[in-house]
Amino acid sequence: MQSQSKRHPLSGFPEWLPPQRMIEQYVLDRLRTTFELYGFAPLETRAVEPLDQLLRKGETSNEVYVLRRLQAGNDPADDALGLHFDLTVPFARYVLENAGKLQFPFRRYQIQKAWRGERPQEGRYREFLQADIDVVDRDALPFHYEVEIPLIIGDALGSLPIPQIRIQVNNRKLCQGFYIGLGIPDPEAALRAVDKSDKISPAAVADLLVQTAGATEAQAKACLALAEISTEDTSFVDAVRALGVTDPLLDEGLDELVRIVEAAREHNPGLLVADLRIARGLDYYTGTVYETRLVGYERFGSICSGGRYDNLATSGSDRYPGVGISVGVSRMLGLLFGAGALSASRSVPTCVLVAVPDEETRTESDRVAAALRARGIPTEVSPSAAKFGKQIRYAERRGIPYVWFPGTEGSAGEVKDIRSGDQVIADAAAWTPPDDDLRVTVTGSAQTGLSG
C-alpha cells in the first residue's frame, strides 16, 4: 500500500467539520419536518443530466461540469452528460419522464447537492446543498399555491436557529404589465435591467433600460420609481397607482400580490414584504417571484429564492406549470459559520460514555451500553481501560455529557454529569438523561426567531 500525502482543501468544495455537520444535519431535519407537515413527499433525482438539457438556459453554459469516463470509447453517450447546476431543471425533466405515474398536483421536496464551475467566493461554492419544494400541476396550476409557498418557507426557516428572515415578494405580471402600460419596447430586457439593481447604481440601471430595453429617460425613471416601492402591507397598490400607468396585466399582478401579502399577514406578521425591485434573473418565471434575506445579514444576499413558472416542463401539448422555492443550505450555513453566528451544545450524537474499568470486563460495559441504547440513548463504550480520569477527559474532548461507571458484580453503576460534576447511582434499565437535547443557538449580535 502506498503512503498518502496530506491534502489541502479544494477551493469551492466546502467540507464541514463534525460540529458544523451536526448543525447542518439538524437544519436539514427541521426543513424536512416542515416540508412533510405540508404534505411534500421526498424525492431525489440523479446527479447527471444530458448536456443538451443543461444547456437550454444559455446563460449558465459556462457553469456546467461535464463528465467523461476515464476509460471511455465504447459508450460515446457518456460524453453527453453533465452534473446538474440546480434541482429545478432535473425536477422538470423527472415530471415529464414520469408524468403517467405521478398524481397531480404533485408536491415534492428535494434536498441534494448541485454543482457549478463558477469562480468560488464567500458563500458561492462549486458544490452546494439545496433544499427545494415545488408544486406542479397538469395543464393549469391554481394561484393559491403561490400564496402557500412563502408561508411554508416562513415556517421552515422560522423553525431554524438562524437570524430572522424576511421574504421579499414581487410578481412578474405586475412588472411586465407596468412596462407594457408604460410603452417600453422590450419589457423582458427591462426586467433583466431592473434585476441588476443589487449590483449597479440606479443611474446605471437607467442607462441599461435605455440601451437594452429601448426605454426613454422618462420611462426609465418610472421603472426606477416602481422598483423603489416596498411595503409590508397592501399600500404598494396605491403607490403603484400613483405612478399613473394602467394595463390589464399590471392589474392581475397587483391583485395576486395583494392576496399573498394579506395571507402572510394573517399567518405570520412581519414575514413578508412586497418589494417591487425583486425580478429574479432567470427568464422562466411567469408570476410571483420570491427572495429571502436574513435580518441583520442583508449583505449575504438572498438565501432562498424561487417563483412561479408556466413553461419549464412542457412536451408537445403537455404542460406542467409549477411554483417552487429553493433554500441555499450550503450558502446560508457557510456564511453563518463564517460570521461565527452558530454554535451547538454537542458535537457528537453520543449522550453517554460507558467507562471500562479493565479490558477483562469490557463485556460488562458493552451490556450497560446495550441497555441504554435499547431505550434510545446514544451511547459509546470507552476506547480503552485507561485510568478513569483519562476516560473522563476523553468524554470532555468528544463533547459527551455523561460518563457511566459500571458497578462491580451485583452493585449498581453510577453516572456522572461531567459538566456539573454531579454523580448519582443509576440503573441502566431505567435511567434517562435529564438533559440530552442537541441545542443549536445563534450567537454574537445576530437576532433570532428561535433558539432551537
Add this chain to the structure above:
Amino acid sequence: MQSQSKRHPLSGFPEWLPPQRMIEQYVLDRLRTTFELYGFAPLETRAVEPLDQLLRKGETSNEVYVLRRLQAGNDPADDALGLHFDLTVPFARYVLENAGKLQFPFRRYQIQKAWRGERPQEGRYREFLQADIDVVDRDALPFHYEVEIPLIIGDALGSLPIPQIRIQVNNRKLCQGFYIGLGIPDPEAALRAVDKSDKISPAAVADLLVQTAGATEAQAKACLALAEISTEDTSFVDAVRALGVTDPLLDEGLDELVRIVEAAREHNPGLLVADLRIARGLDYYTGTVYETRLVGYERFGSICSGGRYDNLATSGSDRYPGVGISVGVSRMLGLLFGAGALSASRSVPTCVLVAVPDEETRTESDRVAAALRARGIPTEVSPSAAKFGKQIRYAERRGIPYVWFPGTEGSAGEVKDIRSGDQVIADAAAWTPPDDDLRVTVTGSAQTGLSG
C-alpha cells in the same frame, strides 16, 4: 422558453418513484438512528477527489468519472478532478486533512452517493447510495472495534423491513498465516484467487492458485479446503487445525475470529457466520473482513461489506488505522424493488386532506390545516373546491388516509377515514389520527426480521 422533449431513463442512474423514495427515506432514517445510537457522528465529504488520489487503487481506474468545466481554460487544476467511487477513500483523505481538528478514535457515519463508470446490470449502478460507518484511531486501533462493527450492522439492518441478514466474517491474518504456514510463494495472489470463488469453479480457483500464487496442487487443495469451512460457532478452529498448518499469524487470526463469533452469539444469535471463503478483493484490508447476504436472496451477493484497514490513511510517520463497513443502499433496494419484495402503507407523508367546500372559504380550510400541522400532523389542503366525491378520490389516489370536512360557521368539522368509511365529528385543535404510521413491509415469500 423552448419546449422540452420527453426523456428516457439513463441506464445505470436509477431514480425511484415517490412511493419507492418514501421507502428509501424510511430505510435511511432507521440506519441513521442506529448509527447515532452507537455514537457515530454524521459526516459528508465533497463528491470530487483529485484524480491521482482516486487512481491509487489501479484496479478501479476504468471506473472513474472525470470532470471538466465546459468553459475551462483558466483553471487547469479542474481537469484533475473525478467523482468518488466509494466513501472510504474520501474519508481517509478527510481524516488526514483534518487530523489536527478531530478527536480520536473518530467515529462517523456517511450516507452519500458514489459513482462508477461500470457497465450497468441488475443491482449494479453507475450512481448509487452508500451508507458507511468507520472508526479510525491514531497510531493504533484496538481490536474491539472489529467486534463492534458487525453488531452495529446487525442492529441497523435488523431494524429494517428487509429479509433477515447473515453476516459472513473472515480474517485476512487467518488466511495469510495459513498460506504462509503452507509455504505458498505469493500469499497475496492466493487471497485474490480465493476471492474469485463466487464467480468461478473450485477447479478454476485451484488453477489460479497454481498459476498466480505459485502453489503446488496439494497446496491449492489445502487452500480450497480452508475456504470451505463455514461455522456459526467457534468449531471452525478445530476444522482449521485439522488441516495441519501452523503459523503465528494464523493463530492470531483464529483468536480474533473467535472473539467476534462469541460476541455476536451473545448479542444476536444467528446473525453471524465464520466463513473462511470471504476474502474481499480490495488489497487494503489487513484484519477482519465482512460480507452480508439477505437470507433467501443470496443470489444478490453481498449488500454490505467492509473490514479492517491499517494503511489506508497514512502520511509520513502518521498512521490512522481503521475499520468500517458500507451498506449498499441503492443496490439492496434496487434488487428488493425489482423482486417486488417491499411495499409501503403510504406513498406520501400527508395524513389528512382538508376539503374545500368552495374557494371563498379556502381560508377556513387553511386554518384547519394550520391547527393540525401545529400538532405535528402532516396535512394538505384540497387543490380545488370540486365536489366532495372528487376531493375524496383525490385523497385516495394520493394515498392520504383521512379527509377533513370543515364545519360551517361555529359548527364542528368532521373527519373521514376513507379506508374504512368511518366519519366522526372532530376538533382540529384536539383530534389525533388513530393510525397514521408509515409501515413498510416485506411482501411475497421473503422472510423478515421485522415488519417496520
